[in-house]
Amino acid sequence: DAGVTQSPTHLIKTRGQQVTLRCSPKSGHDTVSWYQQALGQGPQFIFQYYEEEERQRGNFPDRFSGHQFPNYSSELNVNALLLGDSALYLCASSLLAGSHPETQYFGPGTRLLVL
Amino acid sequence: AQSVTQLDSHVSVSEGTPVLLRCNYSSSYSPSLFWYVQHPNKGLQLLLKYTSAATLVKGINGFEAEFKKSETSFHLTKPSAHMSDAAEYFCVVSGRFYNQGGKLIFGQGTELSVKP
Numbered sequence: 017d018a019g020v021t022q023s024p025t026h027l028i029k030t031r032g033q034q035v036t037l038r039c040s041p042k043s044g045h046d047t048v049s050w051y052q053q054a055l056g057q058g059p060q061f062i063f064q065y066y067e068e069e070e071r072q073r074g075n076f077p078d079r080f081s082g083h084q085f086p087n088y089s090s091e092l093n094v095n096a097l098l099l100g101d102s103a104l105y106l107c108a109s110s111l112l113a114g115s116h117p118e119t120q121y122f123g124p125g126t127r128l129l130v131l
Numbered sequence: 132a133q134s135v136t137q138l139d140s141h142v143s144v145s146e147g148t149p150v151l152l153r154c155n156y157s158s159s160y161s162p163s164l165f166w167y168v169q170h171p172n173k174g175l176q177l178l179l180k181y182t183s184a185a186t187l188v189k190g191i192n193g194f195e196a197e198f199k200k201s202e203t204s205f206h207l208t209k210p211s212a213h214m215s216d217a218a219e220y221f222c223v224v225s226g227r228f229y230n231q232g233g234k235l236i237f238g239q240g241t242e243l244s245v246k247p
Contacts, residue, residue, distance in 0.1 A: 020174075049234065058221055058237030059175070072234055106174060108235075116182055118163050118225040120235060122175040 018043060020109050020123035028129045029097050037092040037126045041109030048090040049120060050082060053104040065090050066112055102130045133158045135222045137238035145246045150209040152241045154222030157203065163225035164205045166196055170218045181205065217245045
């Protein structure tokens with residue numbers, strides 16, 4: 017049973033560029049959440065997708081957007097990259113209809129460096 | 132609003148001695164609480180979770196945590212540390228009523244070092 021997978025593992029971009037990160041949830045899960053983890057910090061919630069719609073959003077600007085596909089996989093897009101967007105981006109999946117829908121399983125992350 | 136405070140940014144123990152990582156939470160309702168571990172250059176792994184059942188929760192790798200509502204605490208313990216326990220540990224609270232899913236709110240993390 018494959019866990020949560022993310023691609024790419026590492027990425028280097030320059031300021032002003034756009035980036036797309038990808039996530040495949042754990043088999044059987046229907047909900048994908050994205051988090052940003054800056055160096056030395058705990059992860060911060062970006063948004064959550066369920067049934068191809070954004071269900072919740074954290075305190076992130078509109079430059080951060082996402083998408084969920086019919087197969088439950090998801091993308092995170094960041095436009096007009098800033099140096100401060102350099103971080104580890106974590107994807108987590110869960111089952112909203114399950115007995116513990118808040119239990120989230122995390123992928124290994126994508127490390128983004130903005131120069 | 133929900134929040135967690137991890138009381139120590141860094142804890143150092145010797146191999147074979149007990150581990151105590153402290154966490155206090157704030158929540159306007161009965162929360163779900165978690166501990167996650169992050170090894171260097173790895174993703175987050177769920178150690179254990181509390182969801183209003185038994186207050187003493189057992190997790191993987193010999194870790195356990197006790198939910199104390201009167202103290203608003205959820206400290207993580209292990210009787211005997213192993214070198215492989217060296218990692219970053221996060222205390223986490225759910226941001227919604229547990230039957231509605233939703234975001235997780237992380238503490239700042241506690242780095243655990245284990246000396247031989």
